[in-house]
Amino acid sequence: MARRASRYSREREKCSGREPPDMGFKTDIEIAREAKKQPIQQIGAKLDIPSEALLPYGHDKAKVGQEFINSLDDRPNGKLILVTAINPTPAGEGKTTTTVGLGDGLNRIGKRAAICIREASLGPNFGMKGGAAGGGHAQVVPMEDMNLHFTGDFHAITAAHNLLSAMIDNHIYWGNELGIDERRVTWRRVIDMNDRALRDVVTALGGVANGFPRQTGFDITVASEVMAILCLAADLDDLQSRLGDMIVAYTRDRAPIYCRDIKADGAMTVLLKDAMQPNLVQTLENNPAFVHGGPFANIAHGCNSVIATKTALKLADYVVTEAGFGADLGAEKFMNIKCRKAGLAPDAVVIVATVRAMKMNGGVAKADLGAENVAAVEAGCANLGRHIKNVKGFGVPVVVGINHFAGDTEAEIAAVKAYVAEQGAEAILCKHWADGGAGAEELARKVVELADSGVAEFTTLYPDEMPLFEKIEAVAKGIYHAGEVTADKKVRDQLTAWEEAGYGHLPVCMAKTQYSFSTDPNERGAPEGHTIPVREVRLSAGAGFVVAICGEIMTMPGLPRVPASENIRLNEDSLIEGLF
Known part of the structure; x- marks a missing residue:
C-alpha cells in the first residue's frame, strides 16, 4: 500500500x-x-x-x-x-x-x-x-x-522521418549524384523517447561497407518537421508537397537539397497515409x-x-x-x-x-x-x-x-x-x-x-512581410517583454540568406523554455527587460516556418533522476499501473 x-x-x-x-x-x-x-x-x-x-x-x-x-x-x-x-x-x-x-x-x-x-x-x-x-x-x-x-501515428511519423535519413545516406553511399556536402547534411534522425545519449552521435563507423562516417544526432519525434507537416497539411496531396519541400542538406556551394531530390516524398506519404x-x-x-x-x-x-x-x-x-x-x-x-x-x-x-x-x-x-x-x-x-x-x-x-x-x-x-x-x-x-x-x-x-x-477581431502579432529577425524580436519583446534579442553574425546572415531565397514571408517558431517568459527556467513571475539569446535558427521549409532556438532548450529531452517509467508496470490482472 x-x-x-x-x-x-x-x-x-x-x-x-x-x-x-x-x-x-x-x-x-x-x-x-x-x-x-x-x-x-x-x-x-x-x-x-x-x-x-x-x-x-x-x-x-x-x-x-x-x-x-x-x-x-x-x-x-x-x-x-x-x-x-x-x-x-x-x-x-x-x-x-x-x-x-x-x-x-x-x-x-x-x-x-x-x-x-x-x-x-x-x-x-x-x-x-x-x-x-x-x-x-x-x-x-x-x-x-x-x-x-x-493508433500508431507517432510510429508512422518516426518511420517516415528515418526512411528519409536512410535514403540520404544511401544516396551518398552510391555515388552522391546530387553533390551533397556530407558536412552539411541537416536532416537528423528521430525517436519518440527521451534519450540524451543520442543528442550527438557519429554514424557509419565500421568501414567502407557501412558508408561515410559523419557527426549527426537524434531529436525526439515530436520535434520532427514531419510531425509539424502532418499537423499543418490539408490533405495527402498537400502532405506530399510539403514533405518534398523539406531541405535536408546542402551542396558544397550551399545550394539546398530537398526531400524530393532524394525521391523520398512519395514513400514517406505512403507511410503516413493512415496517420x-x-x-x-x-x-x-x-x-x-x-x-x-x-x-x-x-x-x-x-x-x-x-x-x-x-x-x-x-x-x-x-x-x-x-x-x-x-x-x-x-x-x-x-x-x-x-x-x-x-x-x-x-x-x-x-x-x-x-x-x-x-x-x-x-x-x-x-x-x-x-x-x-x-x-x-x-x-x-x-x-x-x-x-x-x-x-x-x-x-x-x-x-x-x-x-x-x-x-x-x-x-x-x-x-x-x-x-x-x-x-x-x-x-x-x-x-x-x-x-x-x-x-x-x-x-x-x-x-x-x-x-x-462577435467581439473577436483576430489579428496576428506581425505581418508576413516583416523581416525574419524583426519577427523574432516582435515575439521576444511583444510576448516575452524582453529588452533585447541577441544573435551572432552567423545567425543573422543565415536569416538574410533565407529571405533572399524566398522564405522571408514565413512565421517564426520560437524554441524556448516553457517555464519562464525569459530563457532562464527558474525566473518566474513576469520578468521584463531580459535578453533573449538566439543561438541557432533552422528552416522548416515544408512545415512553413523558421525555428529560432533560444537559450539552452534541447530538441532531445533527457530522463529525470527518477523517471516515471520506474513505476509503470502490469499488475497481477495484466492491467497497466503507473501511467498518469
Whole structure:
C-alpha cells in the first residue's frame, strides 16, 4: 500500500497538483479503467459521422475517413475556443484537464461540442511530465491506449522521418549524384523517447561497407518537421508537397537539397497515409474527442492537427482545442502559425491558472503550498496578468479558468478573481477534476457568451512581410517583454540568406523554455527587460516556418533522476499501473 500511495501522490501532482488524498480515492488510471465507454460508432453518431466513415481501431477508437472529411467543405464552421495557460510550474495547472472538462461542460448545458487535443509522446510519459489525456473526472479514454501506442501515428511519423535519413545516406553511399556536402547534411534522425545519449552521435563507423562516417544526432519525434507537416497539411496531396519541400542538406556551394531530390516524398506519404486521418475517441462522459498530432510547444508549434480542428468545426457548434504549455509559447504559435497557415480564427480564449501556481510564482516553495498565503497569490498573479494582456493583443476575448485544488482557500480564490477583474476579464472557479462536466458548467456558459458575442477581431502579432529577425524580436519583446534579442553574425546572415531565397514571408517558431517568459527556467513571475539569446535558427521549409532556438532548450529531452517509467508496470490482472 505504501508503494501505491507514493505513485498516487505523484500522479495527482503531475496531472492536477492536488494534495495526496486519502487512500479511498482512485487514481486517474483507475477512474479511466472504470469508464462506461460507448462503441465508437455511437460517439461518431453524435456528430453525424456515419459508421462507414469510421475506420475502427478496436471498439473505442477510430480514424475518420478522408472521403467523408472532404464532403464537409461546404458546411459552416462552429465556434473555435482555445484553452491555454500560465507558465507551467511543479504545482500543476491542468490545461488538458480543463479542455476536457470544458468540452463536457458545454455538452451538459445543451451545446453540440467536441474537443481537439494532441496525442501523447512516449518520451514525457516515461519521463517526468506524464500523459496527455487529462485527469480526475475530466479525461479522454481509452487513457492507456492514448498515452502509449494509440493508433500508431507517432510510429508512422518516426518511420517516415528515418526512411528519409536512410535514403540520404544511401544516396551518398552510391555515388552522391546530387553533390551533397556530407558536412552539411541537416536532416537528423528521430525517436519518440527521451534519450540524451543520442543528442550527438557519429554514424557509419565500421568501414567502407557501412558508408561515410559523419557527426549527426537524434531529436525526439515530436520535434520532427514531419510531425509539424502532418499537423499543418490539408490533405495527402498537400502532405506530399510539403514533405518534398523539406531541405535536408546542402551542396558544397550551399545550394539546398530537398526531400524530393532524394525521391523520398512519395514513400514517406505512403507511410503516413493512415496517420494523416484524425483519431476519434471519447471523454469519460461519452462526448466526442479528436486526438491527432503532437508537436511540442517549446520546440515546435504545439497544436493538434489542422485537419482534426477543421473537421471538428464542420461537425460541432463549439470546438475546444488547446495549445501546449503557457500562452507565451502554445497560444502565440496557435495564433501566429496555425491560424495564419490554416485560415482559422479563435472566438474566445480560456487561460488556465491555479492558486497553487500563483503562490509558486509569488515565491512560495512547493513544500509550503498547503498553507494559505494571499500575499504570495497576489504577487504571483503578475504572470497571469502578462498572459491576459498578451492574448487580448490578438483581438480575442479572454476568460480565466481557475482549476480548483482541494487546498485552495476562499481568500486565495477571491484574490485571483479580484486581480483578473482589474485586468478587464473574469475568473471562474472550475471543479471539473472532481465533478467532471458539472464542475465546468459556469465556465461553459461564459465561453458561449464570449464566443457568440462577435467581439473577436483576430489579428496576428506581425505581418508576413516583416523581416525574419524583426519577427523574432516582435515575439521576444511583444510576448516575452524582453529588452533585447541577441544573435551572432552567423545567425543573422543565415536569416538574410533565407529571405533572399524566398522564405522571408514565413512565421517564426520560437524554441524556448516553457517555464519562464525569459530563457532562464527558474525566473518566474513576469520578468521584463531580459535578453533573449538566439543561438541557432533552422528552416522548416515544408512545415512553413523558421525555428529560432533560444537559450539552452534541447530538441532531445533527457530522463529525470527518477523517471516515471520506474513505476509503470502490469499488475497481477495484466492491467497497466503507473501511467498518469
